[in-house]
Amino acid sequence: MNIKIIYIVLSVIILSGCSSNKAIVAIDYFPPQTKTIVLLESDIELSEHTVGGMLVPKSDWTKLAKENLNKAIQNKLNSIRANVKNISENNALDQKGIQLMKTMAAMGNTVLIHNFIANASLPTKKDNPVWSMGKETSYLKQKYNADYGLFFFVRDQFTSDARQATKIFAALLGIQMAAAIQQAYAGIVDLENGKLVWFNHLLKTSGDTRTQKGANEMIFELMKDMPS
Amino acid sequence: MKPFLKYFFLTLVIIYLSACADSLNKYSEPIKNIIPKNTEKNKDLNTDLTFKYSIDDLPTNYNPESDPNALVDELGLWMQVEKIEKSTITAGNLVKNKNLNNYINKVFCKVSPEYCNEIRIYIINVPYFNAAMYPNGMMHIWTGALLRIQNEAQLASLISHELAHYLKRHSYQAYERAISISGASTIGGILLGAAGLGSINQLIQLGMASNFYSYGRNDEREADGYGLVLMARGGYKPEEAANLWKRIIATSKKLSLLEVSIFRNTHPSGPEREKNLRKTAKIVPKNNSEFIGKKEYLKALEPIVPSLIAKEVKQGEFESSLLLFDKLIKDDFYLPYVYFSRGELYRTKKDHIDFDKAMENYKISEKYSTIEVKNLYKSIGLIYIKMGNKKNAKESFNKYISLHPDANDTNFIKSFMETL
Numbered sequence: 001m002n003i004k005i006i007y008i009v010l011s012v013i014i015l016s017g018c019s020s021n022k023a024i025v026a027i028d029y030f031p032p033q034t035k036t037i038v039l040l041e042s043d044i045e046l047s048e049h050t051v052g053g054m055l056v057p058k059s060d061w062t063k064l065a066k067e068n069l070n071k072a073i074q075n076k077l078n079s080i081r082a083n084v085k086n087i088s089e090n091n092a093l094d095q096k097g098i099q100l101m102k103t104m105a106a107m108g109n110t111v112l113i114h115n116f117i118a119n120a121s122l123p124t125k126k127d128n129p130v131w132s133m134g135k136e137t138s139y140l141k142q143k144y145n146a147d148y149g150l151f152f153f154v155r156d157q158f159t160s161d162a163r164q165a166t167k168i169f170a171a172l173l174g175i176q177m178a179a180a181i182q183q184a185y186a187g188i189v190d191l192e193n194g195k196l197v198w199f200n201h202l203l204k205t206s207g208d209t210r211t212q213k214g215a216n217e218m219i220f221e222l223m224k225d226m227p228s
Numbered sequence: 229m230k231p232f233l234k235y236f237f238l239t240l241v242i243i244y245l246s247a248c249a250d251s252l253n254k255y256s257e258p259i260k261n262i263i264p265k266n267t268e269k270n271k272d273l274n275t276d277l278t279f280k281y282s283i284d285d286l287p288t289n290y291n292p293e294s295d296p297n298a299l300v301d302e303l304g305l306w307m308q309v310e311k312i313e314k315s316t317i318t319a320g321n322l323v324k325n326k327n328l329n330n331y332i333n334k335v336f337c338k339v340s341p342e343y344c345n346e347i348r349i350y351i352i353n354v355p356y357f358n359a360a361m362y363p364n365g366m367m368h369i370w371t372g373a374l375l376r377i378q379n380e381a382q383l384a385s386l387i388s389h390e391l392a393h394y395l396k397r398h399s400y401q402a403y404e405r406a407i408s409i410s411g412a413s414t415i416g417g418i419l420l421g422a423a424g425l426g427s428i429n430q431l432i433q434l435g436m437a438s439n440f441y442s443y444g445r446n447d448e449r450e451a452d453g454y455g456l457v458l459m460a461r462g463g464y465k466p467e468e469a470a471n472l473w474k475r476i477i478a479t480s481k482k483l484s485l486l487e488v489s490i491f492r493n494t495h496p497s498g499p500e501r502e503k504n505l506r507k508t509a510k511i512v513p514k515n516n517s518e519f520i521g522k523k524e525y526l527k528a529l530e531p532i533v534p535s536l537i538a539k540e541v542k543q544g545e546f547e548s549s550l551l552l553f554d555k556l557i558k559d560d561f562y563l564p565y566v567y568f569s570r571g572e573l574y575r576t577k578k579d580h581i582d583f584d585k586a587m588e589n590y591k592i593s594e595k596y597s598t599i600e601v602k603n604l605y606k607s608i609g610l611i612y613i614k615m616g617n618k619k620n621a622k623e624s625f626n627k628y629i630s631l632h633p634d635a636n637d638t639n640f641i642k643s644f645m646e647t648l
Contacts, residue, residue, distance in 0.1 A: 047304070054407050057304035098318045 037077070037188070038085040038146035041093065043105060044069060044154040046209065049180040051162045061210050065156060068215035073152070075216075076223050085146045100133075100140055104151055107133045108187055111199050131196040133189065141191035149191050154184040154218070156209045182207040186222050198226055279511045281453035283461060286395045288342045301407070302363070302400055309364045316350050316366065323351035323371065323532060331528035332369070332387075335380060339388045339462040347391065353535065355543040357476055361390040363399045372543075374529060375536045376475055376552065378559065380521030381459070381468035388462070389455035389469075396454065398447040452501060456508055460517040466509035468520060473502035479555055481547035526561070533562050534601075537569045546577040567593035568601040575611060583611050599631060606641070618648045 046061035077084045087093075093101065111131055114122045125131075140149055157180035159167065167177045185201035202221055208214035316322065323329070329351065337344035349367045356372040367390050377383050393399065452469070460466045477498040529536075540549055553570045557563065571589030574582045590608050593601055609624035625645055629638050 045307075050407055052407065056301055056407060057308050059303040059307040062307060095318050098314060102315065102318065 034083075035147040036083045036085055036145070037148040037150055038087065038140070038144040038191075039070075039073060039077075040104070040140075040149050040151045041087065041101065042066070042069070042152035042154065044152070044209075046156045046158070049157045049159045049163055049178075051160065051166050053178065055157060061156075061158075065154070065209040065215065068209055068212050069152070069154060069219065071212065072215045072219035073150075073223075076219050077150075080226075085144055087144065096139060097143065100136060101151075103133050103136075104149070104187075104189065105153065107131055107196065108151065108153055108185055108199075111187070111196065112185055112201055115199075116201055131199075133194040133196075135192075135194055137189060137191045137194040144191075147191060148197070149189045150186065151189070152184065152186050154209065156182045156184075156207070158208075179205045181205055182209070182218070184218060184222055186226075188226070200225060279508070279513075281450075281457050281512075283457050283513070286392075286454060286458075290343075290395055291346070301404065305400060305403055306364050309362045309366065312362065313348070313364065313366045316352075316368070319350075319352065321353040323353050325351075325531050328528055328532060331524075332383070335384050336387050336391075339384050339458050339464070340391055343391065347394070349387075353539060355536075355539040359386055359390050361393045361399065363394070363397065365394065367391075367394075371532070371536050371539065374532075375540060375556075376479055377472060377525070378475060378522065379468065380525040381464040381519060382472040382475075383525060384459045384462060384464040385455060385466075385469035385472055388458035389451045391458060392451040392454035393447065396447070396450060398451065402444065402447070448501075449504070452505060453508065456505065456512045460509075460512045461515050463516050463519050465518050465520050466512050466514075467506065470502050470506035470509060473498055473505060475555070477502065479548060479552040481545065481551065530562075533565055537562075537565050541569050541572045541576070544577070546573060546580045549573055564593045564596040564600045564604075567596070568604055568607070572607065575607060583614055587611050602632060602635070603628075605631065606637075613648075622648060 044062055044066050045057055046065050047055040047057045050056055074084070113120050114125060115129060137149070141147065159180040163177070170177050182204045183202070185199065187199040188197050189195065190197050200222055202218070207218055209218055329349070332349055332351065333344075336347060336349060340347075343365075347365050347367055349369060351369050351371065351374070354370040354372060355375075356370055357376050358368075358370040359373055360368045362368075367387070369386070373386060374383075377386065456466050456469055459469065480498070540552065543549065550570070550573060553566050553573070556566045557570075567589045571586040571593065574580065574586035574589065587608070590604060590611070593604055594608075598604070605624045605628035609621045609628065612618070612621035612624060622645055625641050628635075629641060632638070
C-alpha cells in the first residue's frame, strides 16, 4: 500500500513536470528584416476541464489570452526587427480569405499529426518534409501587401477545482485521470507560393496564457527557433 | 484493512466531498432532476386533456447575446457556435440557390415575424433527414429533409419545431446537463471502483446517459408542442406536422434493434410523435390555419432537385432510398429524375443489382423526357454493356454525346467506345 502511494505521488510529480518540445521542419531561409510579415487571425481557445472530462470553453479567458498572446508575439517580432503588418478591423477576411484560413488550419493540423506524432509519418514526407497549400495564398499577399503569413493555434486547458480534488482522490486509489494540457503551434507561410517555411509546436501540462507572463513563456518557447 | 487506513480514507473522502461541494451545489438542480418521474410519462400520454403550450410562454425579443443573466458556460458555448457559423458560411456543401433560400426565409418570417431578421437559416447538402438549431440563432436544414417534405406547411412545421428549441434554450440546457451528468458519473465511477464495483460503474454510466437522453426526449416533445402553436399562428395547417412524421416513417428503413434503442433514447418514436401531433393539432389555437402550399414548395425546390436526388442515390442506403423514390413517384414528383434515380439504385447498389429493373426505370424516365436527365443515355449504355449488347450500348453513348457535346466526359466516352 505504501509503495503504491509513493509510486503514484512520484508519477504525478513526473507527469506534471513533463513537456515535449521538438523543433521542426526547418525550411527555407526567412529574412524578416527585408520582407513583410502579416500576423493572421489566430485560433485561440481556453477551456476548463471538468470533473467528467468535458472541455468547457471559456470566452472571458480566451479574450484575455488573445490579448496577452498578441502582445507577446508583437514583442517577439519587434525583437528580431521584423517588418510586421497587422490586420485591422476594416480589413477583415471575406469568404475567400476565410476559406484560405481554413486550408491553413488544415495544413497546420496535418503537419502536427504527421511530423510530430510517432508512427504517423507519411512515407512521401519522410525525407522531404515540404508542405504547401498552393498558390491561392497570393490572394492574401495582395490583400495584406505582405510576403509572409504567420498563424497560431493555441489550446490551453485548466483543471476545474472539483476535478483537481477528484484527481488527487482518484490517484490515491490508483486511478489516473487525464491531465489538462497546453498545446500550441505556429507556422509561417510564404504567401507567394503557399509553402510552409517554418513550423513549431509545443505540448505541456503546465503554463497559463491568462497571464502575460504565461503568454510570454509560451511564445518564447514556440518561436525560439524561428529563423531570423 | 488496518483501522488507521480506514480513518485515513474516510478523512480523504470527507475532504474530497467538501472540496467538491461547491461544484455539486452549482449543478444540484439538474442532478436532482435526472431521476425521471413516472408521472411525467403519464402526462405525456394525456396531452389531449389540456393544451399546455401557449404562445405567451415564448419570449418575443429573445436575444441570447445581450442576455445580462448569461452564464459563463453559455458565453463559452456561443464562442464555439460562432466559429461553427463562420465555417458554415464558407462550407463547400452549402446550398446557395438564392430563390430557394429566399423562399425558406419567407416561410420562416410567416411562422415568426418577431425573429424574421434574427435567425439565419443555412441549407446544407447532406442526404439525411435532419435540421439543427444552434443557441446563437443559426439554423441548419439538411437537404435530405427537403426531399422528404411534401409541402410548405410541412416545411413550416420543421422550422417552427427548431425555433421552439431555440426559444426554450434547449441546446444550452443540454450542454449544462452534459457537464453535470458527466461529472456525476465520474465521481460515482471512482467511488464504486474504489469499492470494487467497477462493473456496476458501467451500468451507472449507461443509466446516466439514458437520463441525459430522456431530457432530450422531453425537449423534443416540448418543441413539437410549441412548434404546432407557431405554425398554426402563421396560418399553416397543423395536421401537416403529423403528416411529415407519417412520411418520415414511411420512407425510413426498419431499424435494427440496437439502432432503435439508441434512437429511442434521444427522440420519442416516430409513430408516437405522429400520434401526439395529430391529437394536439386538433386543439391548437388556430388562425385561419388551412394553408398547405404544395405547389409553392415544389416550385421553390425545382432548381436543386437534380442535385438532391443525385446525393440521395450516392448516400448508399438502398432500402430507404427505394422507399423514398416509390413515394415520390406516387406524388408525381419530378418523375424523369426519380425514375432515372431508381434505375441508378438498381444499377449501382451492391447486393441489389438488377439490370432488368434498372433498364425498366430508365425507359420510363425516357418516356417522360429525353433531355431532362443529363446522364440518362450514359447509364443506359453502361447497362447494355453489362448485358453484352455492344450495338445498343454504342447507340446510347452516341445519343449522350450528341445531346451533351460539351460534357467533360465526352472524349473519355469516345475513346471507350473505340474499345468496344
